Amino acid sequence: MTLEQVLERIPPLDAEAMAQAKQHWDALAKPLHGLGDLEDILIRIAGICRTPRIDLRNKAVVVMCADNGVVAEGISQSGQDVTQIITENLGKGTSTVCHMARAAGADVIPVDIGVASDIHGSGVVHRKIARGTHNFAKQPAMSRDQAVQAIDVGIETALLCRQHGYDVVATGEMGIGNTTSTAAVTAALLHAPVELVTGRGSGLTSEGLVRKIQVVTRALEQWQPNQHDPIDILSKVGGYDLCGLTGLFLGGALCGLPMIIDGVIASAAALCAVRLCPTVRDYLIASHHTAEPAGVLLEQALDVKPIIDAHMALGEGTGAVLLFGMLDAAASLYTNGNTFDDSNIEAYQPLS
Known part of the structure; x- marks a missing residue:
């Protein structure tokens, strides 16, 4: 593959995977966007990998x-x-x-x-x-x-x-x-x-x-x-x-x-x-x-x-x-954390 072909084939991030990752973060039993930039990075990683199932072990x-x-x-x-x-x-x-x-x-x-x-x-x-x-x-x-x-x-x-x-x-x-x-x-x-x-x-x-x-x-x-x-x-x-x-x-x-x-x-x-x-x-x-x-x-x-x-x-x-x-710490929470439903806690609502 030539360099020109590589440049032509690089796709945009997967918007759907990112939306699902954002939705999952917001469902976890914690303050909304409580991990700040780390949440944003994992959302982008979902878009890069084209899946909301994030695995960073290797x-x-x-x-x-x-x-x-x-x-x-x-x-x-x-x-x-x-x-x-x-x-x-x-x-x-x-x-x-x-x-x-x-x-x-x-x-x-x-x-x-x-x-x-x-x-x-x-x-x-x-x-x-x-x-x-x-x-x-x-x-x-x-x-x-x-x-x-x-x-x-x-x-x-x-x-x-x-x-x-x-x-x-x-x-x-x-x-x-x-x-x-x-x-x-x-x-x-x-x-x-x-x-x-x-x-x-x-x-x-x-x-x-x-x-x-x-x-x-x-x-x-x-x-x-x-x-x-x-x-x-x-x-x-x-x-x-x-x-x-x-x-x-x-x-x-x-x-x-x-x-x-x-x-x-x-x-x-x-x-x-x-x-x-x-x-x-x-x-x-x-x-x-x-x-x-x-x-x-x-x-x-x-x-x-x-x-x-x-x-x-x-x-x-x-x-x-x-x-x-x-x-790794953020991904552990993302993958294993309790949701509001799991914890019988009323979900946080976004502030206007």
Whole structure:
């Protein structure tokens, strides 16, 4: 299936399933809309899955791993070797998100979509497009064909998750330098000032932040990515992890698999997916407010409302994984809770 065919086949949410889910929430013996945003999320999950019978027991976090050539410009305090180390640790089950995912009962699926080094050991899905992107301070990050290939990897990964029986997937990433790529992509998508969308990433000094802003500014001036063409933006100043995440959101919408946005990098990819297919906007489930400065602008552009505000900036999908526990609790009440009829309680009436 071509990317164009995927974009054409993404359906709207199932309005009838959502109406039935809303009716069921209102029949439970609790104040109307007592769980607030959590009720709304489960209603949308019913629309995504096209059934009011909600089951979120089988969970996964997909972590797209890739290197960014722009690290050669000194925009990160870590070297590319860290991407290899953490990717292999993801495969071993020892990275940060792995511990958090086990607590949430979720599997971790790391995908090498563009790590600069060979990845050793088991547990990593090997779908490498190239050994990292080019340094976009010197040349475009990748070709347009490579960007499409990476998006296709994301789409295929979402479809495989559905085939393997997962009910919900969190989106994560790993790649030194990817907050720089994300800042460039966000500035291009939103036509926003670079200094407004560029943060310290994993911990830059003030001098390093100035250098990072200068690198992104010059790259955008030199390559002139088309604001209305997400693939052009991704190919010129993006990363393979961003492309893969874009495809994950598209594939999730195509096959009715709820996909949870993590932080700023996943949010930028989600906006790329929405720009490619506006229907995808209704499928997005936001997890947490990111500490990166571009986060608020991306949330506004996506019209999403994250419900966790913990000042997180870790990556790997950790913020999205935290939402699993909240959704499990809400789904338990949704599935097992007593109704007003069960409890011999007079039903609450909506206030005018």
